[in-house]
Amino acid sequence: MNDHSNGGTIIAVDNGWWLLGPGIGGFVVALGVLGFGMLRRRQAVVLTGTVLLAMGALLLVGGGLLVADPKAGLTEALKTGGLGAGSVVALYALWLNDRRRQVEEQRQRLDTSRAEHDRERVSDERFAKAVELLGHEADQVRVGALHALAGIARSRPEYAQTVLDIYCAYLRRPFEMPDEKKGESRYSREGEVRRSAQQLIRDLLPKTGADGPRYNLDLMGATLSRLDLSGRLVGGMRIQDATLHRVTHLDGAEFHGNVYLTRATFKGPLNWDGARFHRRCGLGGVSWAQRPDPAKATFSTPDQPCG
Incomplete structure (x- = not known):
């Protein structure tokens, strides 16, 4: 509703509107989790899911703060929501590092196995040749x-x-x-x-x-x-x-x-x-x-x- 006093215009937003923020945030979080679950092996989709989760966390935490404390300003809500979004991004970074570590370990195991196989093959060939001689x-x-x-x-x-x-x-x-x-x-x-x-x-x-x-x-x-x-x-x-x-x-x-x-x-x-x-x-x-x-x-x- 609009309130006119002392020649100025103050726009007051009904608290009911702030309920829409957590609702949207919850929906986005659910969508992001669904994206992780269905396509977790695709890094591009995981990144998209992370962005959605971060946006959802921003809306959920910021909107929740305004609902719980109507006196909190928009700036404070954005800061608090930003912390939640940053936590999601940090978790993604940790997951990405772990994923890279697993891929590197798997590559090293494959290289070691291939080298061992080549070593055994060469030894077998040398052994057979020496016995023949x-x-x-x-x-x-x-x-x-x-x-x-x-x-x-x-x-x-x-x-x-x-x-x-x-x-x-x-x-x-x-x-x-x-x-x-x-x-x-x-x-x-x-x-x-x-x-x-x-x-x-x-x-x-x-x-x-x-x-x-x-x-x-x-x-x-x-x-x-x-x-x-x-x-x-x-x-x-x-x-x-x-x-x-x-x-x-x-x-x-x-x-x-x-x-x-x-x-x-x-x-x-x-x-x-x-x-x-x-x-x-x-x-x-x-x-x-x-x-x-x-x-x-x-x-x-x-x-x-x-x-």
């Missing part, structure tokens, strides 16, 4: 293949037991030691390849005292020379029917699985000073060039006579 005629190529497998085992520990199995399989191949009595050189080309395999087995085994994996060795029936596992941590070991030339070093080694030396032939001495056999050690039918002292090793089971 073990059958090459040239001894230097076979030595290179052995070292390539060792590199794979070091970079991909899950390959280590498989690589050790391949080394053991190579050493189980038939091999005749050179007969020095017949004037044959002790250093044959194949002998050098086999010594490389033995050395790489030692290198891949963890040292005693380390909290490392316990790998198994299967050298049953193998022809070995100067086998050296001293100071190494081993799981189980099978050397049944093997022939071991020169000095065999097991001193300071720890065996956490069963060890079978059954029917093995030791052409040279066996040094097992300080070795620890945590499980059974089968020594039946062993042929000794020089019988070792069982008191120098530690056995965990009572049936350990030197066969």
Whole structure:
């Protein structure tokens, strides 16, 4: 209604009109929430919903203030409503940052997965190629293949037991030691390849005292020379029917699985000073060039006579 006094004109607005502000604000808020719910995955629509929510908050809070306190001026109502609208915008900014973070994390996971897949593929290809080269005629190529497998085992520990199995399989191949009595050189080309395999087995085994994996060795029936596992941590070991030339070093080694030396032939001495056999050690039918002292090793089971 209009009120004329002292020659001036004052426009007074009925309080009923201010009820329209909260009503519109509530409608806009509801519309914005609906927009979020239906199309929350589309950033442009989310932004539109945010604008609608901010406008709704402005009208709802500002209009509500004028309804609750008619004496409050329009400026105060706008300030208060602006705070509500600003809160909505701040929430949108937080949501947007979180959304970007999630997208970035997902991208990083995809990149990591892709890199890991490529790494596995390259390792598999290198592994297959190295195994193939073990059958090459040239001894230097076979030595290179052995070292390539060792590199794979070091970079991909899950390959280590498989690589050790391949080394053991190579050493189980038939091999005749050179007969020095017949004037044959002790250093044959194949002998050098086999010594490389033995050395790489030692290198891949963890040292005693380390909290490392316990790998198994299967050298049953193998022809070995100067086998050296001293100071190494081993799981189980099978050397049944093997022939071991020169000095065999097991001193300071720890065996956490069963060890079978059954029917093995030791052409040279066996040094097992300080070795620890945590499980059974089968020594039946062993042929000794020089019988070792069982008191120098530690056995965990009572049936350990030197066969």
